[in-house]
Amino acid sequence: MSNANPLMPQMATILDIIAETPEIKTLRVSGKDGLPFDFMPGQCAMLSVLPVGEAIFSITSSPTCRDCLEFSIKKTGKVSNSLHSLEPGQQIGIRGPYGNGFPVEEMKGKDLLFIGGGIGLAPLRSLIGYCFANRDHYGQIDIVYGARSPADMIRKSEVKETWAGQPNTKVHLTVDAEFPDWKGHVGFVPTYVTELAFTPENKVAITCGPPIMIKFVLQALDKLGFAPEQVITTLEMRMKCGVGKCGRCNLGPVYVCKDGPVFSLAELNELPGEY
Amino acid sequence: MKKMITTDNLTELWARLAEESTLYLPVQDGPMVLFQPWQEGVQVDLEAFNSAVSPKDIFLPREETYLNYRCSGQALELDAVEDDRAITAFGIHPCDLKAIEMLDRVFIEQDPPDNLYQKRRENTTVVALSCTNPDPFCFCGVFDVNPLDAPGADVMAHLVDGSLHLEARTEKGKALLEKAGDLLEDSTVDIAKREVKTADFGLNVKGLPEDLKSRFEDPVWDELYKSCLSCGVCTYVCPTCYCFDVEDYGHEAKGERFRCWDSCMFGHFTQMAGGHNPRPSRKERVRQRFMHKLQYYHEAYGEIACVGCGRCLRSCPVNLDIVQAIKALGGEKVEQR
Numbered sequence: 361m362s363n364a365n366p367l368m369p370q371m372a373t374i375l376d377i378i379a380e381t382p383e384i385k386t387l388r389v390s391g392k393d394g395l396p397f398d399f400m401p402g403q404c405a406m407l408s409v410l411p412v413g414e415a416i417f418s419i420t421s422s423p424t425c426r427d428c429l430e431f432s433i434k435k436t437g438k439v440s441n442s443l444h445s446l447e448p449g450q451q452i453g454i455r456g457p458y459g460n461g462f463p464v465e466e467m468k469g470k471d472l473l474f475i476g477g478g479i480g481l482a483p484l485r486s487l488i489g490y491c492f493a494n495r496d497h498y499g500q501i502d503i504v505y506g507a508r509s510p511a512d513m514i515r516k517s518e519v520k521e522t523w524a525g526q527p528n529t530k531v532h533l534t535v536d537a538e539f540p541d542w543k544g545h546v547g548f549v550p551t552y553v554t555e556l557a558f559t560p561e562n563k564v565a566i567t568c569g570p571p572i573m574i575k576f577v578l579q580a581l582d583k584l585g586f587a588p589e590q591v592i593t594t595l596e597m598r599m600k601c602g603v604g605k606c607g608r609c610n611l612g613p614v615y616v617c618k619d620g621p622v623f624s625l626a627e628l629n630e631l632p633g634e635y
Numbered sequence: 636m637k638k639m640i641t642t643d644n645l646t647e648l649w650a651r652l653a654e655e656s657t658l659y660l661p662v663q664d665g666p667m668v669l670f671q672p673w674q675e676g677v678q679v680d681l682e683a684f685n686s687a688v689s690p691k692d693i694f695l696p697r698e699e700t701y702l703n704y705r706c707s708g709q710a711l712e713l714d715a716v717e718d719d720r721a722i723t724a725f726g727i728h729p730c731d732l733k734a735i736e737m738l739d740r741v742f743i744e745q746d747p748p749d750n751l752y753q754k755r756r757e758n759t760t761v762v763a764l765s766c767t768n769p770d771p772f773c774f775c776g777v778f779d780v781n782p783l784d785a786p787g788a789d790v791m792a793h794l795v796d797g798s799l800h801l802e803a804r805t806e807k808g809k810a811l812l813e814k815a816g817d818l819l820e821d822s823t824v825d826i827a828k829r830e831v832k833t834a835d836f837g838l839n840v841k842g843l844p845e846d847l848k849s850r851f852e853d854p855v856w857d858e859l860y861k862s863c864l865s866c867g868v869c870t871y872v873c874p875t876c877y878c879f880d881v882e883d884y885g886h887e888a889k890g891e892r893f894r895c896w897d898s899c900m901f902g903h904f905t906q907m908a909g910g911h912n913p914r915p916s917r918k919e920r921v922r923q924r925f926m927h928k929l930q931y932y933h934e935a936y937g938e939i940a941c942v943g944c945g946r947c948l949r950s951c952p953v954n955l956d957i958v959q960a961i962k963a964l965g966g967e968k969v970e971q972r
Binding site for chain 1: 701702704706709710711713715717741742745747748749750751851877878879880881882883884885886887890892894897899904905906907908909911913914919923926927930931932934935
């Protein structure tokens with residue numbers, strides 16, 4: 361055999377399933393011997409449930425976590441619904457890693473501003489974990505995370521305790537509306553980012569969330585003086601192959617699965633906005 | 636090595652090739668000519684116009700199963716399905732072989748190689764057939780296609796005066812001719828003297844890909860798509876279209892995963908779970924198809940992804956073919972007055 365079929369999944373086992381919110385579960389998945397493959401933050405994997413199908417998900421664990429891959433998955437389509445119905449011990453198919461990942465080298469020495477909304481925290485969490493594991497390489501870290509309600513926040517204790525307890529790090533949480541048990545900030549993420557008045561000097565902003573949130577976050581960052589080169593986001597598209605051949609995830613000549621999913625705003629500005 | 640075989644002996648040649656390989660050739664099937672596996676009694680037509688559907692399916696089948704699965708309790712078993720057949724592709728026109736070479740760039744050269752495609756390509760001996768009687772819909776004159784010669788062929792064949800003249804170009808080609816040694820005679824016909832008139836329908840695509848780079852929002856796109864029915868036939872017949880889908884078929888205990896042709900003309904092609912669709916209407920989908928042929932592919936590989944085979948002109952029910960698109964985008968010769 362000259363090459364392995366790039367569409368052929370390998371076997372993986374679900375070790376554990378954590379219910380995050382009514383709609384989101386985090387699956388912990390391992391290959392035959394530990395990690396099914398090495399990866400970098402921001403990369404994705406195809407998960408298979410036979411005979412339901414295959415779909416692409418961002419890896420939410422940090423590559424520094426060596427015993428399993430984690431996927432925080434919102435019940436949305438056929439495959440995600442089916443993944444939600446599984447129990448620990450179940451074997452599934454996995455292939456990857458796909459995509460470019462975040463530019464961790466170029467980000468070295470910079471202050472980092474993470475802006476996540478809802479399930480959009482999932483890809484950021486991989487990078488956040490990586491940065492904490494390599495804390496000396498990065499400056500001040502600010503994490504803005506918002507959800508519709510306190511019950512819709514994922515990885516709550518990790519966000520509030522582990523992340524907030526890291527050196528030179530601030531966590532800013534917000535929810536869309538007032539809730540009886542919520543003492544924190546209330547308001548949409550883009551407005552909160554404006555209120556917090558982050559300065560762009562020596563900073564990289566990394567954002568992911570619902571398209572409407574991203575749209576207004578980009579406007580807010582622009583007003584705060586962030587240049588397009590300083591703003592990074594990660595896209596999602598329907599994908600079937602993950603290797604730039606099946607034809608559905610392109611923005612002009614660029615394939616989100618292999619050339620993305622991570623793009624700077626400067627790069628996106630040069631591409632057709634078909635996402 | 637230049638040889639010839641009389642057409643009387645072709646059936647014997649095909650029978651011999653089909654013993655050791657799956658032999659695809661242009662076969663009359665009802666009202667159409669299609670590339671199909673040879674079997675005794677099929678009506679092969681080497682003088683036919685381009686086949687109704689391109690021979691790309693020899694390498695990228697309309698559907699192919701690539702894994703079988705079994706589930707028992709929580710356990711899952713995955714078995715790869717591989718295609719190890721030796722293949723002979725006989726009677727491929729130069730335009731179609733050039734299109735296959737365009738697919739090679741995507742499926743073989745662009746990392747990671749698609750080994751399903753690559754293996755078939757490596758296991759295939761291509762006998763290309765020169766084309767002296769282009770279809771009235773053909774316009775290969777616009778592109779870098781010589782209907783009398785296919786540079787990538789293992790054997791280049793020419794039908795002249797009731798004989799098929801065969802020139803082996805590669806080791807695989809020589810091996811094929813050796814197998815048929817007793818059926819062949821030396822050829823003395825001077826192939827170079829043949830001529831063929833190709834059409835260009837007044838098109839001039841020079842500079843068009845570069846020009847289109849900044850024309851994603853061109854008003855042309857607001858009009859061009861309007862007649863499109865989203866039937867997808869253009870993508871099915873096109874020799875350079877290669878989009879595919881991956882689906883599962885089976886039940887909880889066992890089944891298979893296959894890939895099959897898909898089409899960027901279909902609404903669900905880019906429809907995401909949750910409902911969002913980056914190409915929500917026919918406008919975006921028609922633009923995607925023509926921009927891919929004329930600009931995106933060119934940007935990636937330096938060539939327009941069209942060989943002028945004429946199939947979309949022949950098949951589109953509303954004449955929204957690539958010639959119409961190129962004209963609408965200004966890719967026409969300036970008339971000399």
